[in-house]
Amino acid sequence: MPANDPTPAGLPTVGNTILTVVGESLVDIISDFHRPSAIQVHPGGSPLNVAVGAARLGLRTSLVTHYAEDRYGLLIEEHLQSNGVTVINGGTTPTSTALATLSADGAAVYDFSITWEINGASLPALAAVEASTHVHTGSIATVLPPGDQATLVLVEAAREHATISYDPNCRPAISPDAAAARQQAELFVAASDVVKASDEDLAWLYPERTPDETLAAWLALGPAIVALTRGASGPVILSRNGRVEMAAEPITVADTVGAGDSFMAGLISGLAQLEALGANGRQRLRTLTPDQLHALAAYANRAAAITCTRQGANPPLSAELGPLPTPSPAQER
Known part of the structure; x- marks a missing residue:
């Protein structure tokens, strides 16, 4: 059940x-190719990972989710509570x-x-998103019935009070x-202030377009x-004020x-540090400078790189x- 303290100690x-x-x-x-006899079990799911990543970066975080009181569910609950995520x-x-x-x-x-x-938490879920500065969703929760429509309802209810982020994190399996996934993705893109996708997502959703063409279409x-995100090729961030591209950090990849x-959690944390989240921060979000976008991309890129050096x-x-690097006033002009 909910953790007592919404922020991890320290x-x-x-x-x-x-x-x-x-x-x-x-x-x-x-199951690891390099260690076929060593099966590992870890709590996961893209939204859960974003919630844990954001909580570890100092955000007061809740997760509206689904699991049972079985052995795997208890593992998930312990993981969320130990990271200060309210469930x-x-x-x-x-x-x-x-x-x-x-x-x-x-x-x-x-x-x-x-x-x-x-459906078992409709009212507390609605109360949580309406009290939030920022709401994030994506992945399976935005495409799999019956919960996909409930997810969209929560996003639409939150928009007056909160900024919204979305990551399709496509799972063709x-x-x-x-075509249906593309239609769902565009509904959530249109309802969002911040969208993140991988090059694999865009190649599957829009095989006839380049990634840059899709980014521009989504921005519109x-x-x-x-x-x-482009794996070893590094990230791209596009806004109406500019485009930022950088290489991935040189690391030894564990997986x-x-x-x-982690990149998504870094984006959200970085935007919070820029005071660019929430209804009061929406205008600032739309006017971030290229230097601020570069700092944001570097911060999220580093978060992803650290995760890649560790298993799971x-x-x-x-x-x-x-902290997020802050451009000097001279850089922002």
Whole structure:
């Protein structure tokens, strides 16, 4: 059930930002090419990883999610509580699982057994998003019935009071109809202020377009910022004020599990430090300078890089990442 303290001990809070993440929790069962006899079990799911990553970076974080009171659900609950994430649990069916098979280069291929429904927590979920500075969602929670429509309702209810972020984190094994997934993605893009996707997401959703063409098309739907992660090629951030591109940090990769989620958590934390979240921060979000966007990209890029040096979805603490670099007034002109 909910953790008593919404911020992990020893972590500073980022201003008055209150983050609510809406989305699936599951257990990653990891089989590693390099160690076939060593099966690992970790709490996971993209929204859960974003919630944990944001909490570790000092944001007061809640997660509207689904898991059961089974052994995997208890593992998830312990993980969330130990990281200071407040839980709003709306499900009763068995806890979802994802078998992640790591290839020789550390990339993960997934096989899912997933349920997504949050009807058991409709009222507390609505109260949480309406009291939030920022709401994040994405992944399976935005495409899998019956909970996908409840997720969209929560996002729409939050928009008057909060900024919104979205990461499609496409899973063709869960939602193999690319046309339907594309339609859902565009609904959430249009409802969002910040959107992040991977190059693999865009290649599957829009095989006939370049990633830059899709970023521009998504920006035209309404978000202030769209970001693209490209693995070893590094991220891109696009706004109406400019485009930032940078290389990935040189690291030794343990695996890539949770890297994109750490990038997303870094984006949210960085924007909180820039006071660019919430209804009062929306105008600032839309007027961030190229130098601020560069600092934001570097901060999120570093969060993802740290995660890649460790096994499993293990995002960095704020002490490891440090604060967002702040451009000088001369740089901002």
